[in-house]
Amino acid sequence: MKFARLGPIGQERPAVLVGGTYFDISEITHDVDGEFLSSGRVASVRDAVESGTLPVFDGADSLRIGAPISRPSAVICIGMNYAAHAAESGSAPPEVPIIFLKTPNTVVGPNDTVQIPRGSTRTDWEVELGIVIGARASYLDSPDDSLGHIAGFVTANDLSEREFQLNASGGQWSKGKCAPGFNPTGPWLVTPDEVDHQNLRLRSWINGEPRQDSTTSDQIFDVDFVIWHLSQYLALEPGDLVLTGTPAGVALSGRFGYLAAGDVCEIEIEGLGHQRQEFVAYSNEGHHDA
Numbered sequence: 001m002k003f004a005r006l007g008p009i010g011q012e013r014p015a016v017l018v019g020g021t022y023f024d025i026s027e028i029t030h031d032v033d034g035e036f037l038s039s040g041r042v043a044s045v046r047d048a049v050e051s052g053t054l055p056v057f058d059g060a061d062s063l064r065i066g067a068p069i070s071r072p073s074a075v076i077c078i079g080m081n082y083a084a085h086a087a088e089s090g091s092a093p094p095e096v097p098i099i100f101l102k103t104p105n106t107v108v109g110p111n112d113t114v115q116i117p118r119g120s121t122r123t124d125w126e127v128e129l130g131i132v133i134g135a136r137a138s139y140l141d142s143p144d145d146s147l148g149h150i151a152g153f154v155t156a157n158d159l160s161e162r163e164f165q166l167n168a169s170g171g172q173w174s175k176g177k178c179a180p181g182f183n184p185t186g187p188w189l190v191t192p193d194e195v196d197h198q199n200l201r202l203r204s205w206i207n208g209e210p211r212q213d214s215t216t217s218d219q220i221f222d223v224d225f226v227i228w229h230l231s232q233y234l235a236l237e238p239g240d241l242v243l244t245g246t247p248a249g250v251a252l253s254g255r256f257g258y259l260a261a262g263d264v265c266e267i268e269i270e271g272l273g274h275q276r277q278e279f280v281a282y283s284n285e286g287h288h289d290a
Helices: 041-051 083-088 143-149 162-167 223-231
Strands: 002-006 013-018 021-024 075-079 098-102 127-133 150-157 201-206 209-215 241-243 264-269 273-280
Touching: 013 041, 127 201, 127 223, 127 264, 143 150, 143 223, 150 241, 150 264, 150 273, 223 241
Parallel strands: 075 241
Antiparallel strands: 002 013, 013 021, 075 098, 127 150, 127 241, 201 209, 201 264, 264 273
16 A cells, blocks of 8 residues: 655645545544554455445645655664765775664655755755654564564655765764755555565656666665664664665765755656755744744
């Protein structure tokens, strides 16, 4: 199944996409969140789809597509998880997964406009396979246990400000990862039965020009290992989002320019959908000092 959330920011309503048509599932759940994903109501939606009893989502085609999950309790990311990307970053492939965090409020819709951070000169794109947790994962016995704790997969753009990440960081990456809008997610949450997560094509384009083109089979640490490994150090909760790293082809490589106002970034993962973001200059409108 493909779950989605449609509507204005803060007013998204849950839906399921079947054969190109969105159906309203608000009678089954108020949102696509951790409580829904860990409950039996996912099966209830599947039953309703199969029985043809769901109402069509009126006006769906004219609505904004929100992130397909409500704000997670955590966004946990794996760095340098493709050997070629590690190489273009000037690093050897990691021997154990590198972990950093994004704040949950970075999660936005897949086509929402993104504001370049104040003072940024090195805003970068990163197409990534995202994992959405469906059942609490803590101290899993083996990677074979991981899939049973996964609700589905999403397309995600792990936007990064490289100056903040690498030079103003104090040794941690999250300063460059947490600007507002720095995690476009979706358009859909796709259940594991619909995709081969071990071999999905990932691509990105800037202003229509190709940048990244790889597959998840090139990951150093695969999905099953990542979830098991994380569970040894933290508890993953239903609705949490895990980003699994980006392939080669980002601006950090030195082969391409960084994002500027007016640029359009598109990313796509096979079976998980397409995103398109327009980047705009920083404006202090709506920003207030504490």
